[in-house]
Amino acid sequence: MEILTLSTDGFRNLANGRVELHPRVNLIVGDNGQGKTNLLEALALVSGRPSFRTHDLAETRQHLAARAVVSVRLRDEGGAPRNVTTLGFVHASGAREQYRDGKRVPRLTAARSLPAVFLTARDLSRLSGPPAERRRALDRAALARRPEHARALLAYERARAAKTRLLSLGARFDADELAVYEAALAEAGGLVAVARREARASLEREIVRHADDLGTPFRNISLELVSDLPASGDAREMGGALEALLRGRKSEERRAQRCLVGPHRDDVLLRADGVVVASRASSGETRTFLLAWTLAEMSMLAGGERRAPLLAFDDFDSEWDPRVLGAFAEALPEEGQVCLTSARPEAVRGLPLPAGSIYRMAAGRLAREGILGAGRSPENRAAAGGPR
Amino acid sequence: MAGLPAFARLVAALETLPGIGPKSARRLAYHLLAAPEYDTAALTTALAEARARTRSCSVCHALTEADPCAICSDPSRDGRLLAVVEDAADADVLERTHEFRGRYHVLGGALAPLRGIGPDDLNVTDLLARVESPAPGEGVEEVVLATNPNVEGESTALYLARRLKPLGVKVTRLALGLPVGAALEFADEVTLSRSLAGRREI
Numbered sequence: 001m002e003i004l005t006l007s008t009d010g011f012r013n014l015a016n017g018r019v020e021l022h023p024r025v026n027l028i029v030g031d032n033g034q035g036k037t038n039l040l041e042a043l044a045l046v047s048g049r050p051s052f053r054t055h056d057l058a059e060t061r062q063h064l065a066a067r068a069v070v071s072v073r074l075r076d077e078g079g080a081p082r083n084v085t086t087l088g089f090v091h092a093s094g095a096r097e098q099y100r101d102g103k104r105v106p107r108l109t110a111a112r113s114l115p116a117v118f119l120t121a122r123d124l125s126r127l128s129g130p131p132a133e134r135r136r137a138l139d140r141a142a143l144a145r146r147p148e149h150a151r152a153l154l155a156y157e158r159a160r161a162a163k164t165r166l167l168s169l170g171a172r173f174d175a176d177e178l179a180v181y182e183a184a185l186a187e188a189g190g191l192v193a194v195a196r197r198e199a200r201a202s203l204e205r206e207i208v209r210h211a212d213d214l215g216t217p218f219r220n221i222s223l224e225l226v227s228d229l230p231a232s233g234d235a236r237e238m239g240g241a242l243e244a245l246l247r248g249r250k251s252e253e254r255r256a257q258r259c260l261v262g263p264h265r266d267d268v269l270l271r272a273d274g275v276v277v278a279s280r281a282s283s284g285e286t287r288t289f290l291l292a293w294t295l296a297e298m299s300m301l302a303g304g305e306r307r308a309p310l311l312a313f314d315d316f317d318s319e320w321d322p323r324v325l326g327a328f329a330e331a332l333p334e335e336g337q338v339c340l341t342s343a344r345p346e347a348v349r350g351l352p353l354p355a356g357s358i359y360r361m362a363a364g365r366l367a368r369e370g371i372l373g374a375g376r377s378p379e380n381r382a383a384a385g386g387p388r
Numbered sequence: 389m390a391g392l393p394a395f396a397r398l399v400a401a402l403e404t405l406p407g408i409g410p411k412s413a414r415r416l417a418y419h420l421l422a423a424p425e426y427d428t429a430a431l432t433t434a435l436a437e438a439r440a441r442t443r444s445c446s447v448c449h450a451l452t453e454a455d456p457c458a459i460c461s462d463p464s465r466d467g468r469l470l471a472v473v474e475d476a477a478d479a480d481v482l483e484r485t486h487e488f489r490g491r492y493h494v495l496g497g498a499l500a501p502l503r504g505i506g507p508d509d510l511n512v513t514d515l516l517a518r519v520e521s522p523a524p525g526e527g528v529e530e531v532v533l534a535t536n537p538n539v540e541g542e543s544t545a546l547y548l549a550r551r552l553k554p555l556g557v558k559v560t561r562l563a564l565g566l567p568v569g570a571a572l573e574f575a576d577e578v579t580l581s582r583s584l585a586g587r588r589e590i
């Protein structure tokens with residue numbers, strides 16, 4: 001999948017209009033606050049993903065603009081030049097809309113049309129922060145394997161919202177109505193639980209493989225799912241287990257007026273030699289694992305969608321160990337488009353990146369500045385001294 | 389629409405109708421006002437008359453001019469069979485299949501806790517009353533839950549099944565052939581006849 005052009009209108013500080021992207025690596029350089037991250041956010045939104053910067057998409061709209069619009073023209077790698085798909089994102093009057101070839105589509109359709117992995121400032125706390133980000137990352141892996149996971153997640157969250165609302169009515173809710181949403185919760189929860197257990201196993205395998213590529217000194221790396229539900233069983237058994245848990249916590253939940261048990265409390269812990277990585281490893285080592293996790297997500301998405309995903313990496317320089325970053329550049333898959341932003345291009349130019357274009361972002365305007373590297377020729381690889 | 393406040397009010401009024409977005413509302417407003425042949429008086433009179441003459445049937449809550457409605461007072465309808473629908477338009481859709489010979493009960497919506505719509509906001513109490521203490525000639529034996537096949541309609545059907553089954557009545561659900569997330573009113577008659585024939589007990 002290859003983005004040919006990106007257009008924005010009324011979006012953050014980006015100049016209205018269209019830019020062409022390189023089919024392989026796009027290195028976007030520029031000082032902070034010029035719009036580099038805005039461009040990656042535009043890619044996240046147009047591909048149906050949540051913004052990694054804000055919960056309020058109205059913030060993406062320019063002052064005085066009636067709406068924020070992003071669109072991309074896409075082509076399958078090696079596809080016919082005329083066989084182009086257009087994806088669109090519009091945010092106007094509080095509502096988000098996604099389009100494909102002019103037709104309104106669900107966000108999942110947009111996401112599947114442009115498989116992508118994002119690595120931004122928000123991900124830096126994935127390993128050490130609260131469970132929500134890790135849960136989201138696990139769900140992305142589950143979606144990569146089986147897109148239907150989205151339906152179960154949505155059904156679970158809907159049932160949970162309905163149940164929470166009824167519980168908040170105190171003693172005045174209708175017990176039969178509550179039972180309906182609890183049954184829906186158990187059914188969807190069982191499906192979510194099974195999908196996450198399967199995704200955990202694949203994600204662990206991929207993280208181990210890529211951590212090794214990146215030269216981590218740790219051995220015995222594992223990804224542990226911490227859950228209220230049992231470690232194995234099919235969706236029905238998991239649903240039954242959740243129902244039993246709900247029965248056991250019934251009066252407690254009514255007092256607390258919220259859901260106290262279920263997959264919405266799941267966590268995933270990355271361990272090395274038995275110890276949770278975030279608690280023991282240095283921040284540099286933790287970041288190596290985050291890069292391994294990113295490559296793992298890319299592999300899973302490439303496997304699930306049978307297409308190389310886009311990688312969007314914000315701030316590809318500061319705070320990353322140059323040796324690990326070099327290994328990461330080496331470990332990038334042979335295919336797929338990459339968008340990197342950097343405020344320190346000199347730190348990036350020597351890395352063994354595939355061929356591409358360098359752009360400069362200044363005051364929301366993107367201008368091509370030069371070409372990047374000569375690709376990963378055998379000589380370059382030898383010179384870079386990468387792990388392979 | 390600057391300088392056209394009356395036009396803007398018309399567009400806003402049309403936009404409140406189901407299925408009408410801002411674009412269609414503007415197109416309709418232009419048509420109503422700009423087409424010289426358009427008889428606005430006929431439309432407003434028809435609307436006012438329909439509004440004044442129709443009411444909700446005191447038995448089934450369908451739209452009617454006489455109370456009880458034609459179906460509720462028709463002795464040839466099968467009083468043992470009762471179809472529960474979300475709104476009056478859905479009863480009309482089932483009627484067009486000519487397959488259903490029972491009577492109807494209009495709920496007036498579906499359960500939606502997040503929008504604050506609970507059982508008390510729907511015509512549930514008198515549905516249970518119709519089943520529990522039937523009117524002469526009505527002894528309901530089977531309740532067909534024909535709520536929409538979307539999340540809210542499914543939850544409503546499951547809820548009603550829980551309330552109805554203890555009353556010793558057979559409870560069935562329309563299901564086959566209807567796409568998930570669809571609304572009854574968009575189903576064609578053949579599909580609907582098939583889902584009526586293939587209804588299953590829940």
Ligand SMILES: [Zn+2]
Pocket residue numbers: 445446447448449450456457458459460461
């Ligand atoms: Zn009636």
